[in-house]
Amino acid sequence: MLSDLLIEPDSLVATTTGLSLGLRLPWYQSLPLSTVRLSEVAVDGTPLSPAGLSFTLNGQTRPLTVMPGLTGEYWFVTDTLHLHLPLSGPRRGTDYLCRLRLQLFPPYAETLRRDNVGALRMRAR
Amino acid sequence: MSGGHAIRLGVSLYSFTNEFLGRSHDLPALLRETAARGLGPGVEAVGFQSFRSFPDVTEAEAGAFRDALAEAGLRPTCLGITADRFLQPGQAIADSELIEFHARQMRSAHRLGFPLVRFQHAATPAVIRALVPLAESLELRMGLEVHAPLFLDHPVILAYREMFEAVGSPLLGFIPDFGAAARAVPEVQTAYFRDVLGAPSRAVDRALFLWHDDNLQPLDRLTDFAAFCAAEGIDDRFRDEIALIFGIIGRGDPARWSEIMPQVFHLHAKFYDCDPQDGSDPAIDTAANLAPFLAAGWQGDLSSEWEGHVTSRGDGFAMVEAQQRYLATLLNPPARKAEV
Structure with a gap:
């Protein structure tokens, strides 16, 4: 049920460089960013390389590739993470189908893993 | 049945995960509604759920929480802390680092006004033993949650029982979670x-x-x-x-809680559902779990803990209200009419 939270409704925004998508942490408590893995990001069926993505959280915008090293920084459980998706010619008022996989590895249980897949068609603001 | 016990009702804010994550209630609102519905006075929280600056809670956040509790007429009972040994998947940190990680959370619990922390078995007895001096300096009790899938005779729990016996500190004890002694999957x-x-x-x-x-x-x-x-x-x-x-969810025998009774600090009345007729949980026999504590005249705090958010967007407040009505019948049963 928590995985339903993953993609925040009405969070898609067209920017000068692409799209910004709001994500929620599908877990009951905050987690270190190093235990969060985002993958299989696609817009309208076209996969985007994680190496080209960036995110905004805790007042900073950084490449997604730095996330595994952030052992001391937390994604607070009620905060929205904004994922920046590079896309040429993003248009306000256009519908986009966003799909992604987010895996969680809660750090207090070695074998616990939660696999969340979210897909939502939204109109870009 | 109720003679001699002094079980005080309260709630874990974890029961309101749906409300908190759904942003209908922030932390002050959760506390106000808990008080308004009479679901306290005891309040338990999960450190990494309720407090933004956890594991190093700032004095500002701690002060705001203490003020909100006082305003609502509530009392802090227990704070859940975590044993984050795998800050990167598959890579364990050293015991020394995990000890310091627990210490930060314990200092935060003290700052927030909690007299007890609930720790996870993944901490290991060695780590918890090393923290006893800090617990003494903070006058903070430390309770191992006995939680499914482990029960009292699992080697992991036995290792803690042995360590507690060896150390003999009054600050080390247990927190039974009734979900470890269930009768069915919800x-x-x-x-x-x-x-x-x-x-x-x-x-x-x-x-x-x-x-x-x-x-x-x-x-x-x-x-x-x-x-x-x-x-x-x-x-x-x-x-x-x-x-x-x-x-x-585990299949432990609830009668066996009596084995650790003298070292039980706090209770988790975990539940998933309430029967519309009598309020009992079809999966977890709350009455059977409470029975050893009532019989022993146990004294302490019990937190209602609804975990339905795992499979439902249901109303945590309504569920806790229903369970506490049921708990009241167990804790304070109406006197039987004298038989003629």
């Missing part, structure tokens, strides 16, 4: 797997069969279920969702 969960997720019935049936097999160890159930799913071509997502039942 029907609300199996219905969710089948009707909402659309998981194949054969996968759900296999999981229920394994859950009831008392000859299996917790890890055996997971291993067997994973092999079944692989052989049957069950989607990994269904496998992972259904396997949750092996980790959060």
Whole structure:
């Protein structure tokens, strides 16, 4: 049920460089960013390389590739993470189908893993 | 039945995960509504859920929390802390680092005004033993949550029982979670797997069969279920969702809580559902779990803990209200009329 939270409704925004998508942490408590893995990001069926993505959280915008090293920084459980998706010619008022996989590895249980897949068609603001 | 006990009711804010994550209630609003509905006075929280600056809670955040509690007429009872040994998947940190990580959370608990922390078994006895001097300096009790899939005779719990005996500190004890001594897998969960997720019935049936097999160890159930799913071509997502039942619900004998009674600091009245007629949980026999504590005249705080958010967007406040009405009948049963 928590995985339903993953993609925040009405969070898609067209920017000068692409799209910004709001994500929620599908877990009951905050987690270190190093235990969060985002993958299989696609817009309208076209996969985007994680190496080209960036995110905004805790007042900073950084490449997604730095996330595994952030052992001391937390994604607070009620905060929205904004994922920046590079896309040429993003248009306000256009519908986009966003799909992604987010895996969680809660750090207090070695074998616990939660696999969340979210897909939502939204109109870009 | 109730003679001599002094069990004080309260609630874990974890019960209101749906409200908190759904942003209908921030922390002050949760406390106000808890008070307004009379679900306290005890308040338990999960450090990494309720406090933004955890594990190093700032004085500003701690002060705001203490003020909000006081304003609502509530009392802090217990704070959940975590044993984050795997800050990167598959890579364990050293005991020394885990000790310091616990110490930061304990200092935060003290700052927030909690007299007790609930720690996880993954901490290990060595780590907890090393923290006793800090607990003494903070006058903070430390309770190991006895939580499914482990029960009192599991080697991991036995190791803690031995360490507690060796150390002999009054600050070390246990927090029984009634979900570790359940009688069934909650029907609300199996219905969710089948009707909402659309998981194949054969996968759900296999999981229920394994859950009831008392000859299996917790890890055996997971291993067997994973092999079944692989052989049957069950989607990994269904496998992972259904396997949750092996980790959060256990088949311990509730009468055995008496074994650790003198060292029990706090109770978790975990529940998933309330019978519309009498308020009992079909999956967790709350009366049977409470019985040893009532018989012993146990004194302490009990937190209602609804975990329905795992499979439902239900109203945590309504569920806790229903459970506490039921708990009141167990704790303070009406006097029987004299038989003629």
